[in-house]
Amino acid sequence: MHSFPYLTFLFILSLQQNAMCIIANITVDDSSESPAIVYSPASNWHAGSKGSSCSECNAHPNSSDIRTWHESTFTPNGNGKDDSNTPLFANLTFTGSAVYVFCALAESSVSPNGNSDMAFYIDGQLNGTFVKPAQGINNTYEYQSLVYSIDSLVPGKHTLSLQNGYTNSNESLVILDYIVFSYVLVYSGTYIFSTGYQR
Numbered sequence: 001m002h003s004f005p006y007l008t009f010l011f012i013l014s015l016q017q018n019a020m021c022i023i024a025n026i027t028v029d030d031s032s033e034s035p036a037i038v039y040s041p042a043s044n045w046h047a048g049s050k051g052s053s054c055s056e057c058n059a060h061p062n063s064s065d066i067r068t069w070h071e072s073t074f075t076p077n078g079n080g081k082d083d084s085n086t087p088l089f090a091n092l093t094f095t096g097s098a099v100y101v102f103c104a105l106a107e108s109s110v111s112p113n114g115n116s117d118m119a120f121y122i123d124g125q126l127n128g129t130f131v132k133p134a135q136g137i138n139n140t141y142e143y144q145s146l147v148y149s150i151d152s153l154v155p156g157k158h159t160l161s162l163q164n165g166y167t168n169s170n171e172s173l174v175i176l177d178y179i180v181f182s183y184v185l186v187y188s189g190t191y192i193f194s195t196g197y198q199r
């Protein structure tokens with residue numbers, strides 16, 4: 001007979017029941033290569049930088065508060081230099097739980113027309129808008145203006161889309177400076193301890 005009594009003990013010991021979350025902010029510059037912001041139609045977004053004269057640009061910010069930017073102008077009727085009546089997009093795919101979009105806002109009403117008419121989508125769903133007529137002050141910009149934020153996303157991969165202008169609607173200028181997203185690090189300290197013996 002090969003029977004013998006045995007006894008096994010198994011302890012699963014959770015020394016630390018609460019996972020620790022660390023939230024870190026990552027800034028994606030308008031001209032970042034990785035992760036890259038996808039501009040469409042690409043030819044209607046213009047990269048500007050302080051001290052350079054961007055001949056295709058409508059706006060010419062000149063301040064130590066901005067280093068580089070991507071500019072687009074939506075026009076319903078062909079006044080602009082770009083395709084008429086086609087909304088423009090800047091899309092960013094990121095992994096995180098929050099996202100913040102920062103633009104420069106022109107306060108002039110002409111040269112350039114600083115009217116802002118933006119919509120924001122998360123994973124293709126409309127989640128917010130930013131509408132602000134220019135105050136009509138020449139050669140004046142508001143820098144690092146928060147135009148959209150959300151901090152309640154399910155942690156994971158998301159796509160943010162900024163839309164400039166709406167078909168058959170107002171002229172709108174976007175000077176995109178940078179996007180910040182929050183990255184969640186989860187540290188789970190679980191210790192598993194087991195023991196047993198046979199006889």
Ligand SMILES: *[C@@H]1O[C@H](CO)[C@@H](O)[C@H](O)[C@H]1NC(C)=O
Pocket residue numbers: 023024025100180182
């Ligand atoms: C991340 O940046 C946003 C926008 O500047 C800020 O509101 C938020 O508090 C920052 N979060 C952390 C964890 O630093």
Ligand SMILES: *[C@@H]1O[C@H](CO)[C@@H](O)[C@H](O)[C@H]1NC(C)=O
Pocket residue numbers: 051052053062
């Ligand atoms: C930017 O401003 C500085 C100081 O006001 C001026 O010297 C410079 O010519 C300006 N540059 C452009 C491109 O307008």
Ligand SMILES: *[C@@H]1O[C@H](CO)[C@@H](O)[C@H](O)[C@H]1NC(C)=O
Pocket residue numbers: 038039040089090091121123124125161
């Ligand atoms: C950007 O996002 C918008 C809205 O979700 C979408 O319609 C468009 O196709 C996207 N553009 C690119 C180039 O992926």
Ligand SMILES: *[C@@H]1O[C@H](CO)[C@@H](O)[C@H](O)[C@H]1NC(C)=O
Pocket residue numbers: 122126127128150152153
């Ligand atoms: C934006 O998305 C968040 C998270 O999914 C949701 O709670 C909120 O209601 C949405 N807001 C709008 C205006 O759709």
Ligand SMILES: *[C@@H]1O[C@H](CO)[C@@H](O)[C@H](O)[C@H]1NC(C)=O
Pocket residue numbers: 110111138
């Ligand atoms: C602002 O600029 C426009 C276009 O250059 C000009 O017609 C207008 O007179 C200026 N306004 C002021 C208050 O200087």
